[in-house]
Amino acid sequence: MTPGPLLEVQDLAKRFEVGGSWLGRHRRVIRAVDGISFSLEAGETLGLVGESGCGKSTTGRLILRLIEPSAGRIRLEGRDLLGLPARELWAARRRMQIVFQDPYGSLNPRMRVGQIIAEPLAIYHDADAPARRRRVSELLELVGLDPAFALRYPHELSGGQRQRIGIAAALALDPALIVADEPVSALDVSVQAQVLNLLMDLRRRLGLTYLFISHDLHVVLHMSDRVAVMYLGEIVELGPRDAIHHAPRHPYTRVLLSAVPVADRTLRRERIVPAGEVASPLALPSGCRFHPRCPFVIDRCRVEAPALREVGAGHRAACHLI
Amino acid sequence: MPPLLQVEDLVTEFRTATGPLRAVDRVSFTVDRGEVLGLVGESGCGKSVTSLSIMRLVPPPGRITAGRILLDGEDLLVKDAEAMRQVRGARIGMVFQEPMTSLNPVFSIGDQIASAALAHSGGGRAAAWERAVEMLHQVQVPAPRERVRDYPHQLSGGLRQRAMLALALISGPRLLIADEPTTALDVTIQAQILDLLRRLQAERGMAVLMITHDLGVVAELCHRVAVIYAGRIVELAPVERIFARPLHPYTRGLLRCLPHPRRFGQPLHSIEGAPPDSRRPSAGCRFAPRCPHAIESCRRDEPALEAREPGHLVACPVTT
Numbered sequence: 001m002t003p004g005p006l007l008e009v010q011d012l013a014k015r016f017e018v019g020g021s022w023l024g025r026h027r028r029v030i031r032a033v034d035g036i037s038f039s040l041e042a043g044e045t046l047g048l049v050g051e052s053g054c055g056k057s058t059t060g061r062l063i064l065r066l067i068e069p070s071a072g073r074i075r076l077e078g079r080d081l082l083g084l085p086a087r088e089l090w091a092a093r094r095r096m097q098i099v100f101q102d103p104y105g106s107l108n109p110r111m112r113v114g115q116i117i118a119e120p121l122a123i124y125h126d127a128d129a130p131a132r133r134r135r136v137s138e139l140l141e142l143v144g145l146d147p148a149f150a151l152r153y154p155h156e157l158s159g160g161q162r163q164r165i166g167i168a169a170a171l172a173l174d175p176a177l178i179v180a181d182e183p184v185s186a187l188d189v190s191v192q193a194q195v196l197n198l199l200m201d202l203r204r205r206l207g208l209t210y211l212f213i214s215h216d217l218h219v220v221l222h223m224s225d226r227v228a229v230m231y232l233g234e235i236v237e238l239g240p241r242d243a244i245h246h247a248p249r250h251p252y253t254r255v256l257l258s259a260v261p262v263a264d265r266t267l268r269r270e271r272i273v274p275a276g277e278v279a280s281p282l283a284l285p286s287g288c289r290f291h292p293r294c295p296f297v298i299d300r301c302r303v304e305a306p307a308l309r310e311v312g313a314g315h316r317a318a319c320h321l322i
Numbered sequence: 323m324p325p326l327l328q329v330e331d332l333v334t335e336f337r338t339a340t341g342p343l344r345a346v347d348r349v350s351f352t353v354d355r356g357e358v359l360g361l362v363g364e365s366g367c368g369k370s371v372t373s374l375s376i377m378r379l380v381p382p383p384g385r386i387t388a389g390r391i392l393l394d395g396e397d398l399l400v401k402d403a404e405a406m407r408q409v410r411g412a413r414i415g416m417v418f419q420e421p422m423t424s425l426n427p428v429f430s431i432g433d434q435i436a437s438a439a440l441a442h443s444g445g446g447r448a449a450a451w452e453r454a455v456e457m458l459h460q461v462q463v464p465a466p467r468e469r470v471r472d473y474p475h476q477l478s479g480g481l482r483q484r485a486m487l488a489l490a491l492i493s494g495p496r497l498l499i500a501d502e503p504t505t506a507l508d509v510t511i512q513a514q515i516l517d518l519l520r521r522l523q524a525e526r527g528m529a530v531l532m533i534t535h536d537l538g539v540v541a542e543l544c545h546r547v548a549v550i551y552a553g554r555i556v557e558l559a560p561v562e563r564i565f566a567r568p569l570h571p572y573t574r575g576l577l578r579c580l581p582h583p584r585r586f587g588q589p590l591h592s593i594e595g596a597p598p599d600s601r602r603p604s605a606g607c608r609f610a611p612r613c614p615h616a617i618e619s620c621r622r623d624e625p626a627l628e629a630r631e632p633g634h635l636v637a638c639p640v641t642t
Contacts (some may be wrong), residue, residue: 031346051508158596187366188535193579200589216507222581223588233633241586259513261538263565267583274510276464277480293510 001021004207005039012036012072030281032058034233045210049222054230060179097170103162107154114150120172122204139168160191179211229253232289240316249317252290325352326529332389334375343600345371347553358530360544366552369533379405399425410427415490419502421482425474431485432470439531457488480511501533516542549573552597552608559634569636586598615640
């Protein structure tokens with residue numbers, strides 16, 4: 001094992017160009033992810049939370065190089081993923097896997113569960129056919145399903161069972177890092193609890209490291225050791241779970257915390273309602289990107305973008321008011 | 323005076339290749355004037371079909387096969403299609419998760435709201451247009467005089483939801499049926515819409531039937547809650563009671579499944595197994611196969627929904 005963090009992300013950015021004629025006139029740029037940095041220690045879970053369009057899912061895909069970053073550096077186990085030639089990237093990929101939100105869309109309906117789980121093993125030429133079958137049984141048991149499920153098709157399974165299959169396939173190659181992109185958002189709450197418990201259990205048993213992406217702040221707080229809050233392509237606050245939960249510093253984090261409807265009335269916070277809606281990523285606000293909605297805005301926020309700076313132990317936030 | 327809405331032993335079935343599927347099975351509840359009643363349950367429990375049944379909008383092959391639905395004492399199930407259309411236009415407003423269910427993409431939102439205003443209370447076109455602008459103002463659409471000319475696709479998700487709400491409320495209905503109205507929205511926009519709904523409900527003294535899977539939304543908005551499992555109401559109680567002293571094992575399970583701020587990181591309670599197949603109803607309580615408290619009689623006799631305390635009904639003879 002190399003010393004240092006398992007994953008290191010530095011100034012990662014992704015710009016998409018949209019519209020415009022073929023001569024390039026009127027072309028506009030969406031800064032989906034705009035220079036974010038963080039690291040992940042082995043065995044740790046970092047939660048990535050934010051609303052639609054904040055760039056959290058794009059971040060997950062950039063790290064796996066499912067889409068190509070426009071700028072920045074990504075190091076996994078000390079290796080620079082962006083500098084790797086195709087062949088070595090292919091080898092590095094087995095160390096990181098993704099679990100998708102939609103257990104209906106992400107499993108091939110024409111393949112049996114056993115084939116789906118064995119496919120990564122086949123691609124990487126791991127083991128012969130009988131060994132692969134044994135590994136499939138082992139993985140199914142690991143995610144709490146009977147090995148007999150190997151013969152079924154995805155359409156025969158419930159949403160929760162499908163998500164377990166997605167997790168089993170992601171674990172087939174013994175990855176170090178799992179990017180879990182809204183893994184329970186499509187599930188009913190009773191099933192959501194089963195899958196969250198499974199993910200926590202697997203993390204403990206296999207020593208996995210998670211980048212856990214969700215729009216649901218309570219789910220993220222539940223799952224994560226540290227939490228990064230994103231807004232319009234930037235990380236606005238990053239800190240230990242308890243600090244984010246009990247002592248959030250960025251107004252947007254406080255807004256998010258107060259907006260979650262809570263069943264337990266004794267835990268209700270005073271609601272801080274933000275003005276308006278998220279700005280279009282095509283027309284980013286000047287200064288701090290949250291300023292048009294921020295209830296605490298001052299003049300400086302309109303002109304100067306705040307830097308992410310230390311506000312406590314391992315706790316950073318980007319706000320002029322701190 | 324009878325309650326505003328009274329649903330009695332409603333049964334709605336879908337014909338399928340493998341026999342009738344009972345989506346709603348002998349469901350009864352009332353909604354009083356000015357009251358917000360939540361219907362809460364997981365996917366496929368029958369909460370949306372219940373609301374569609376009340377509006378008589380159950381899509382084929384679904385069919386209401388038994389029961390009565392009384393609005394102000396009038397049975398909606400005996401009305402002809404035209405009379406029902408009038409009820410939906412004027413007396414029951416509807417909002418859905420997906421605004422494009424009720425907004426027409428080829429007309430501006432002003433055209434749609436104004437024509438509803440015109441159909442409902444007459445007057446000239448200019449006056450109707452003014453009422454549309456005023457209604458958009460009431461649902462807090464910024465710059466309503468400009469936005470009123472927009473087509474639905476030009477609006478953001480949150481604004482579209484507000485436009486749909488304006489369309490539903492323009493005729494001044496006494497009952498609003500809201501089917502997962504904030505489920506597709508981001509959490510900050512959801513908070514805005516919930517605040518708006520609460521305010522409009524109080525100002526207009528309007529009753530709301532709120533269909534949701536989210537217990538947090540229930541806690542924010544509802545006065546009473548009916549918990550539905552596999553087509554049956556299993557518990558019905560004032561909202562404080564449901565959260566402080568839930569009695570049905572399913573309700574208790576649902577509440578404990580959610581990540582709780584005092585127990586972040588600890589294993590969650592989960593309800594093992596999955597809901598039953600409504601095409602093959604088993605004897606006894608439908609929750610029994612998943613219930614930690616089930617005793618032998620649960621698998622044999624279907625429990626009745628009975629009052630345990632005044633106003634708190636439970637369909638479970640075991641828990642106390």
